[in-house]
Amino acid sequence: MAIETKQLESMAYLSGLSVAELEKVSQHVFEKAVGRNELIVMEGEPAEAVYFVVSGAVKVFKTSAEGKEQILCILRHGDSFNDVPVFDGGPNPASAVAMTPVNLRGINKAAMPVILREHPNVATNVIRVLAEKVRHFVSLVEDLSFRHVTGRVAKLLLEYAGDHKGAGGEAKPRLTQQDMAAMVGTAREVVGRSLKALEEEGAIKVEHHRIVIANKEILEDMSGVSAG
Amino acid sequence: MHEMPLIRRELCNGCGLCVDVCVQTVLAMIDDIVAIVDAEHCGYCTDCEVVCPTQAIRCPYEIVFAEYYERRETILD
Numbered sequence A: 001m002a003i004e005t006k007q008l009e010s011m012a013y014l015s016g017l018s019v020a021e022l023e024k025v026s027q028h029v030f031e032k033a034v035g036r037n038e039l040i041v042m043e044g045e046p047a048e049a050v051y052f053v054v055s056g057a058v059k060v061f062k063t064s065a066e067g068k069e070q071i072l073c074i075l076r077h078g079d080s081f082n083d084v085p086v087f088d089g090g091p092n093p094a095s096a097v098a099m100t101p102v103n104l105r106g107i108n109k110a111a112m113p114v115i116l117r118e119h120p121n122v123a124t125n126v127i128r129v130l131a132e133k134v135r136h137f138v139s140l141v142e143d144l145s146f147r148h149v150t151g152r153v154a155k156l157l158l159e160y161a162g163d164h165k166g167a168g169g170e171a172k173p174r175l176t177q178q179d180m181a182a183m184v185g186t187a188r189e190v191v192g193r194s195l196k197a198l199e200e201e202g203a204i205k206v207e208h209h210r211i212v213i214a215n216k217e218i219l220e221d222m223s224g225v226s227a228g
Numbered sequence B: 001m002h003e004m005p006l007i008r009r010e011l012c013n014g015c016g017l018c019v020d021v022c023v024q025t026v027l028a029m030i031d032d033i034v035a036i037v038d039a040e041h042c043g044y045c046t047d048c049e050v051v052c053p054t055q056a057i058r059c060p061y062e063i064v065f066a067e068y069y070e071r072r073e074t075i076l077d
Helices: A019-026 A084-088 A109-118 A120-145 A149-160 A177-184 A188-200 A216-223 B017-021 B047-051 B066-076
Strands: A029-034 A039-041 A049-055 A058-063 A069-075 A095-098 A102-108 A204-207 A210-213 B027-030 B033-036 B062-065
Touching (some): A069 A120, A188 A204, B062 B066
Antiparallel strands (some): A058 A069, A058 A095
């Protein structure tokens, strides 16, 4: 059964298409419902389709041989994932899991050349979407490769730890991972990884809403701050 | 006592992603605004904060030295 054209407008690839064009493209679009924690795409597997989030939240991630996870992005309504292998013919570059019950729309790999040939506007949209993704991932690569984020997070924790009173007696604010990311100039995903790294080194313990500095010397060492 | 995620009701757009992501069913939508309905079971996983598109939920951390934390807990006990 074809999907109503109006429902396709949120798909970034199909932005700006006429109703007639959407009707034609809708023949190639399928729907899929996924339960919470269900794996949608597995890294390394042959690619079947590009997906678009209609509702819910999807986590795209890579896993190292040691089982460490690096979140690449969290996707919501209108976002696409698994784009690249549909165009380069390679395997899925990352895994994707449903964080909530998720409704998706997808376009099979085999249908994409047909759509691009018949609707050049889609190609323009695809280029824009891929360019946005390249920009996001270049920024992430920069964070992970060149910046010593873990050291800066360690330094931040040292600065904010204590009895929660600043030098002037004012209460020190509690920090979310988003706050920490903004303060050290990185992405939230990278802060999560840094906290895990600090925990593995025995410098901190994350206990519910509390980050306990278990070993100040290790934390100072990792932050590059001399213990003096 | 467990701290809870902080909800800024004025920022909540009622999308319900936080409710859907919470495996402990700590959150629920009440009059289209997220609310904490089962504080006891919150494990502070921060997934609700991660999925929120409007930053209506915040999961702030208290950062303490172990010595201070242990001393304070002893006094409170």
